[in-house]
Structure formats: structure tokens, C-alpha cells
Amino acid sequence: MRPVSASNKLHTREFVFTIEDYENIRRRIYDFAGIALASSKQDMVYGRLAKRLRERRLSTFREYLELIDRAPGDWDIFVNALTTNLTSFFREAHHFELLARRLRQWLPSSSRPFRIWCCAASTGEEPYSLAMTACEAFASLSPPVEIIASDINTQVLIDAREGVYGSERMNGVSEGRLHKFFQAVDGEHSSRWKVIPQLHQLVRFCRINLLDSSWPLHGRFDAIFCRNVMIYFDRETQRAILQRFLGVLEEGGELYAGHSESFLHASDLFTNVGKTVYRPTPTRRKK
Ligand SMILES: C[S@@+](CC[C@H](N)C(=O)[O-])C[C@H]1O[C@@H](n2cnc3c(N)ncnc32)[C@H](O)[C@@H]1O
Known part of the structure; x- marks a missing residue:
């Protein structure tokens, strides 16, 4: 399986992150929340989710996807990680x-x-x-x-x-x-x-x-x-x-x-x- 190729940082990554992993993540967040992740967001997605693999002591994104599909708490954390929450008081006054x-x-x-x-x-x-x-x-x-x-x-x-x-x-x-x-x-x-x-x-x-x-x-x-x-x-x-x-x-x-x-x-x-x-x-x- 081909690893995601967009980043030169690929070889320094702790976890293998394949195109298939990225597509599986993209499909899940789109179907659930409507969030359409561009293909240029691979690094961002990896960065936000790698922490969870570490915390859950997993070694592959495939294991992680299996986990979020069966554990509602982990699913929520997955969704939370992929939303962008920038805001401020009286924004657009x-x-x-x-x-x-x-x-x-x-x-x-x-x-x-x-x-x-x-x-x-x-x-x-x-x-x-x-x-x-x-x-x-x-x-x-x-x-x-x-x-x-x-x-x-x-x-x-x-x-x-x-x-x-x-x-x-x-x-x-x-x-x-x-x-x-x-x-x-x-x-x-x-x-x-x-x-x-x-x-x-x-x-x-x-x-x-x-x-x-x-x-x-x-x-x-x-x-x-x-x-x-x-x-x-x-x-x-x-x-x-x-x-x-x-x-x-x-x-x-x-x-x-x-x-x-x-x-x-x-x-x-x-x-x-x-x-x-x-x-x-x-x-x-x-x-
Ligand atoms: C960039 S923030 C905007 C916050 C605020 N409305 C503002 O303009 O400052 C986008 C928010 O939309 C939420 N969001 C994303 N997808 C959503 C969905 N399908 N349903 C409800 N909220 C969603 C995110 O969790 C995030 O908090």
C-alpha cells in the first residue's frame, strides 16, 4: 500500500499513513459531519490524529479506524479533532x-x-x-x-x-x-x-x-x-x-x-x- 506522498516529512513520521487511511478518514468525517477535507490536508489530519494513536497505544491507522467505528467515545474525539474551532468575541462586529x-x-x-x-x-x-x-x-x-x-x-x-x-x-x-x-x-x-x-x-x-x-x-x-x-x-x-x-x-x-x-x-x-x-x-x- 502506498504511503501518503504529499509530504517530505513522511519518513520522519512515527506511524505509516497511507492514501487509503486518509481516504477512509475523509469519507467518515464527510458522511458524518459534512466536512469536505481537501487532499492538501493530509499533514494536518495526521498531526491531529497521531496523538490519539499514541494515547491508545495503537500502531497503525487501520487499528485506529477500527477503534473509532466501535467505540462512541473515541468516535467523538475523532470528530472533535477534525473540526476547526477558531472563534473570538465580537468576531465580524x-x-x-x-x-x-x-x-x-x-x-x-x-x-x-x-x-x-x-x-x-x-x-x-x-x-x-x-x-x-x-x-x-x-x-x-x-x-x-x-x-x-x-x-x-x-x-x-x-x-x-x-x-x-x-x-x-x-x-x-x-x-x-x-x-x-x-x-x-x-x-x-x-x-x-x-x-x-x-x-x-x-x-x-x-x-x-x-x-x-x-x-x-x-x-x-x-x-x-x-x-x-x-x-x-x-x-x-x-x-x-x-x-x-x-x-x-x-x-x-x-x-x-x-x-x-x-x-x-x-x-x-x-x-x-x-x-x-x-x-x-x-x-x-x-x-
Ligand atoms: C471555525 S468555527 C466557527 C465558530 C463561530 N461560528 C465563529 O464564526 O467564530 C466552526 C465550528 O463549526 C463546528 N462544526 C463543524 N461541522 C459541524 C456540523 N456538521 N454541525 C455543527 N457544527 C459543526 C465546529 O465544531 C466549529 O466549532
Whole structure:
């Protein structure tokens, strides 16, 4: 069997990594999560998984694949290892400004809360930024807003629920917000910050794989934040997910996408109404 040839580092590798191993990994993560790994990602995949072979005292990728197919815990760690979780507070700030405007227009007398689904929430910076935006828009620590934050990665959800961030992660948070919405974990000169309980309470975390045939969601949403995850999916998968978003968006609801994501190829489903903001395309009347 031919070893993966893309890398000159091949001969220094601890484990043999064949093209067949890579294709087997690629197929599994695509079928389960929709993540379409390019052939140029072999080194990255090897790097992320070799650690697991070592930890499980395995000597080949074939043994590793057999293990993840029968052990759900190892399967989750495999999926976690192959997702990319880069995020930050108030990333793509214009979306939070737009949302704040919409929230201020939300009638205080409205009989229901404004509902947001943040569907690739990673380690929590995005949903907590949404919660801070809502608190500011309503000038209250208990605004009429409900935020569901989900992700496929079980580890990032644990981190997100904990809501503790090192100083290096706080770049997008102004001094004012830091003091209003976070508590220092280790006293006055702390390098770690925890979100305050009121912010935490506004966000409900759960695991949702966007590819699953049903999503454990109740009711519809006024906004869906689906940012920087569709880039990992091919167009067919994107389209299937966009189609299903239509079924969980309120009339007049908005979809917020990542800076490098465009759904122009699905303009029959969603229409661009601003910088990476979309609304369901009004269905044309049939003659
Ligand atoms: C790059 S992060 C984006 C985080 C955040 N939305 C942002 O823009 O800063 C992508 C996230 O999508 C998640 N993800 C990947 N595939 C997924 C799937 N099939 N279902 C749900 N989440 C998925 C990953 O676990 C990761 O946390």
C-alpha cells in the first residue's frame, strides 16, 4: 500500500499513513459531519490524529479506524479533532451592530422573547457576544432574548458551558464590557475571566450536528447565526442545510453568515440583504 506522498516529512513520521487511511478518514468525517477535507490536508489530519494513536497505544491507522467505528467515545474525539474551532468575541462586529438595531426595535410588550440560534458556537465566544449585545440593547441583564448555542464538537461545548477565558482570548471585549459581563477568576490580577451568571443564563448549549436528519429544536428563530462553518461543506450540503433553515426561521427572520461565505448559489432559498446577511427569498407566485 502506498504511503501518503504529499509530504517530505513522511519518513520522519512515527506511524505509516497511507492514501487509503486518509481516504477512509475523509469519507467518515464527510458522511458524518459534512466536512469536505481537501487532499492538501493530509499533514494536518495526521498531526491531529497521531496523538490519539499514541494515547491508545495503537500502531497503525487501520487499528485506529477500527477503534473509532466501535467505540462512541473515541468516535467523538475523532470528530472533535477534525473540526476547526477558531472563534473570538465580537468576531465580524458589524453583525452585532445590526442585531442590536433589530433588538431595539423588538417591542418590549412583545409576548415572546427574541429567539436566536447560534448553530456553530464553538467555545462560546459567539453566543456570549450575542448575549452581551442583547443586554446592552435592552439595558438589562435579563433581556427578553433566548439563545440556543449548538455545535457538533463535544469538547468545545464543555468549554463554552464553563465560560472561562484566558486574557489572550479577550481581545474583542472592551474594558467596559469586561467589567460588566465577566468576573476575574483568580482575584485582582487574574489572567482568566468567567462570564457572569446572568449572561450564562441567557444561553442554552446543546450538541447539534447540522447534518442530522432532525434537529432537537422547538419553535422558530428570529435570527440564525451560522458563521464560518459552511465553508467546510460542499455546495450540495450547504444547500440542504439552507433548505432546512427555512423551516426553522420566523417570517422576517435573518441568517447571518461568515465573512467568506456566500449563498448566491442558493438565491432561490435566501436573498442577500446586507453584508453576509440573508433573508428567505420570497416565493414567486405560480401562474
Ligand atoms: C471555525 S468555527 C466557527 C465558530 C463561530 N461560528 C465563529 O464564526 O467564530 C466552526 C465550528 O463549526 C463546528 N462544526 C463543524 N461541522 C459541524 C456540523 N456538521 N454541525 C455543527 N457544527 C459543526 C465546529 O465544531 C466549529 O466549532
